[in-house]
Amino acid sequence: MHTPLVSMSASVQDFQLAALAAGFTIGFGVLTVWEAIKQTRRNRNPLRSVYIYMIWGEVAANIVIAIIGWLFLNDKVGPR
Numbered sequence: 001m002h003t004p005l006v007s008m009s010a011s012v013q014d015f016q017l018a019a020l021a022a023g024f025t026i027g028f029g030v031l032t033v034w035e036a037i038k039q040t041r042r043n044r045n046p047l048r049s050v051y052i053y054m055i056w057g058e059v060a061a062n063i064v065i066a067i068i069g070w071l072f073l074n075d076k077v078g079p080r
Helices: 012-042 050-073
Strands: none
């Protein structure tokens, strides 16, 4: 039996929950990035530190996930 595709448009509650999560993410994200900047500056040779690459890689990955989530809520990308 074939099930029809259901529209996955975002509701007002979806946007409210996303806004709440985004607020917490931005709030804690600013503090986290500030700490990453301080640790990068304190490191004697940051270009050779795997730890520094890990910190900034995690920040970049979280930004990419946030962008994908926003695009999903605005129906620019969808489930496959």
